[in-house]
Amino acid sequence: MVWKVCCIYGTGIVSIVLLITGIALVLTQVFQNALYSRIKQEIILKNGTEAFEAWENPPxxxxxxxxxxxxxxxxxxxxxxxxxxxxxxxxxxxxxxxxxxxxxxxxxxxxxxxxxxxxxxxxxxxxxxxxxxxxxxxxxxxxxxxxxxxxxxxxxxxxxxxxxxxxxxxxxxxxxxxxxxxxxxxxxxxxxxxxxxxxxxxxxxxxxxxxxxxxxxxxxxxxxxxxxxxxxxxxxxxxxxxxxxxxxxxxxxxxxxxxxxxxxxxxxxxxxxxxxxxxxxxxxxxxxxxxxxxxxxxxxxxxxxxxxxxxxxxxxxxxxxxxxxxxxxxxxxxxxxxxxxxxxxxxxxxxxxxxxxxxxxxxxxxxxxxxxxxxxxxxxxxxxxxxxxxxxxxxxxxxxxxxxxxxxxxxxxxxxxxxxxxxDEASASRVRSVVNQGNVVINIPFIIIALGILLGIVFMLLMCKNHRPEASASERQPLLQPS
Incomplete structure (x- = not known):
């Protein structure tokens, strides 16, 4: 019984932590800033970068x-x-x-x-x-x-x-x-x-x-x-x-x-x-x-x-x-x-x-x-x-x-x-890949928030189920007794 209660409250705690973490990440834009920082480092005119190759010979x-x-x-x-x-x-x-x-x-x-x-x-x-x-x-x-x-x-x-x-x-x-x-x-x-x-x-x-x-x-x-x-x-x-x-x-x-x-x-x-x-x-x-x-x-x-x-x-x-x-x-x-x-x-x-x-x-x-x-x-x-x-x-x-x-x-x-x-389609495919990866990175905080909300719903369902009153011995008796 104790482990069951621990699991229920553990679910609630994890839900709260995920919600706080996700909201904090959204407000501080950690993942978005990381993505933008990487793009700024890669899109420069420098030997070896894709940006330089495309600039030198437009595809x-x-x-x-x-x-x-x-x-x-x-x-x-x-x-x-x-x-x-x-x-x-x-x-x-x-x-x-x-x-x-x-x-x-x-x-x-x-x-x-x-x-x-x-x-x-x-x-x-x-x-x-x-x-x-x-x-x-x-x-x-x-x-x-x-x-x-x-x-x-x-x-x-x-x-x-x-x-x-x-x-x-x-x-x-x-x-x-x-x-x-x-x-x-x-x-x-x-x-x-x-x-x-x-x-x-x-x-x-x-x-x-x-x-x-x-x-x-x-x-x-x-x-x-x-x-x-x-x-x-x-x-x-x-x-x-x-x-x-x-x-x-x-x-x-x-x-x-x-x-x-x-x-x-x-x-x-x-x-x-x-x-x-x-x-x-x-x-x-x-x-x-x-x-x-x-x-x-x-x-x-x-x-x-x-x-x-x-x-x-x-x-x-x-x-x-x-x-x-x-x-x-x-x-x-x-x-x-x-x-x-x-x-x-x-x-x-x-x-x-x-x-x-x-x-x-x-x-x-x-x-x-x-x-x-x-x-x-x-x-x-x-x-x-x-x-x-x-x-x-x-x-x-x-x-x-x-x-x-x-x-x-x-x-x-x-x-x-x-x-x-x-x-061209080859270049478009590469850009689509970068955009899709960027969308995933930027949306990580929202995914975390969604998981927090989901676990919160699970926590509330478990709490409701755990606090449901149990039937007494007389209530558990069948309504009709055999003659």
Whole structure:
């Protein structure tokens, strides 16, 4: 009898101990802190870590898709009508971007490398071939006209040459030429006076198999939030194109890597050299990619809003006060004076004026928004779509009246790209394993509490059974006695 009572009360004591222990572990977050500490130690750029191997040679395939806007009414545009364009593409390329010339600082806190990108055409994922012809803005000619429009004699000589050679405001070239380059007749002719001038032009000229500059990033060894954060690009700790120190800051990563333990209330910063500035992304919603939980971050409208809507963007107006409408970024200062304007595809999130100016614009979030789906525990990118559009500023130039005629001042879309990646199944499986193990570790205190509650229920049942009154001898007698 004594042992029975001891077992009952022992069950109660164990239940209380388990409950106290579990609650204490929840409040102190011992297991969660242990898990996070281990993740912080493993996700750093250091030889031998999985994080470094994935950073050096990204396993998921990356694809670059180009969509061109073919101008269908060039003569009418010169007379002052709005342009009409038809979208052509995608022209899809497989992108290879390994890190090369990797060097560690002596204390291991900084990593220097270059990131050459190579593009290989993928016909089966394309709608058309590289030989497709595109009629679009003559960007070399527009750049030359803009540069010399205030020089009366030079502009007349250039205008006469353009007239005699058939050069105009628009040009027809193949997809291959528009992307990777061709010898431009006007630029070639100008070499007579400017021998150092490169006569070649292409939207991605000299960008296939080459790097955009040397990067210095933090390894994350001192602070996990500094993982892969860029501190220097192309020898610069800050940019020098824009008019404020804030606008010239190089912030964040290159959008391919992020620090672990991301929360849904933080802002992620990204530096993109192609548009000459840093951006930021904010949390939108929870997602699941290949069975892996993730946070979706998107580029908010404020990033490209004009200075009236977002005063922090005043520094991107160069010269100061020279601001375009919302949704556009004038990058002439970093594109050798070419009248290049960047935006989201189809002027998504831009002022309605730019959409209405061009027949054929159909902006929507699903097709034209930049999206980053990130696993918050590891910081691993699960899915991404980087979408950006290249436009040109078209305007009438009096000294080049033969070429510009009565054209309206407007922003003409030329091409937009969609750089996308989706985590491969092998990588997703590894991330799922880490996430599942993490969930088990984090939930250990709750498992202990559940066991405590279960034993508490068993204890109460045993107590009730043990204290049930026993029947007397008379009560145990049968109701009916045999006769």
């Amino acid at each position: 998921p395939p990356i694809y670059m898709q180009f969509y061109f806007f073919n101008l269908t009414n060039p003569l009418e545009v010169l007379k002052g009508e709005n342009p009409a364009v038809e979208e052509m593409g995608p022209y899809t390329y497989r992108e290879y971007r390994p890190m090369e010339n990797v060097r560690f600082s002596e204390n291991g806190t900084e990593v220097t490398s270059i990131n050459p990108k190579t593009y290989v055409f993928v016909p089966e994922m394309s709608k058309g071939t590289e030989d497709d012809l595109i009629r679009t803005a003559n960007i070399p000619a527009m750049t030359v006209m803009e540069k010399f429009k205030t020089h009366a004699i030079i502009s007349k000589l250039i205008s006469d040459y353009m007239r005699s050679s058939g050069e105009g405001l628009f040009v027809t070239r193949s997809v291959r030429e528009m992307l990777w380059g061709y010898v431009d007749g006007l630029l070639f002719a100008l070499r007579t006076f400017l021998p150092d001038l490169d006569p070649n032009f292409g939207l991605l000229y000299k960008k296939n198999g080459t790097s955009d500059g040397e990067y210095v990033v933090l390894s994350g060894e001192k602070n996990y939030k500094d993982f892969a954060r860029i501190v220097e690009w192309d020898g610069k700790r800050s940019l020098d194109w824009w008019s404020t120190n804030t606008s010239n800051m190089i912030n964040g990563t290159n959008a391919a890597y992020f620090h672990p333990l991301i929360t849904n209330n933080e802002t992620l910063y990204i530096f993109i050299s192609d548009i000459c500035r840093s951006l930021y992304a904010q949390f939108e919603k929870d997602v699941t990619v290949r069975g892996v939980p993730g946070f979706r971050f998107v580029i908010p409208k404020d990033v490209f809003a004009n200075a009236t809507e977002n005063p922090a963007n005043a520094g991107f107006c160069v010269p100061p006060g020279n601001c375009l409408g919302s949704g556009l970024l004038d990058v002439r200062v970093c594109k050798q004076g070419a009248p290049i304007i960047m935006s989201s595809p189809h002027f998504y999130q831009a002022d309605k004026k730019y959409i209405d100016d061009i027949h054929g614009m159909h902006p929507n979030a699903e097709e034209h928004e930049t999206v980053l789906d990130i696993n918050p525990l590891t910081g691993i990118l699960l899915r991404a779509t980087n979408r950006i559009q290249t436009n040109v500023l078209v305007e009438k130039i009096d000294t080049f009246s033969s070429q510009t005629q009565n054209v309206k001042t407007l922003v003409l879309p030329v091409m937009y790209l969609n750089e996308s990646m989706l985590i």
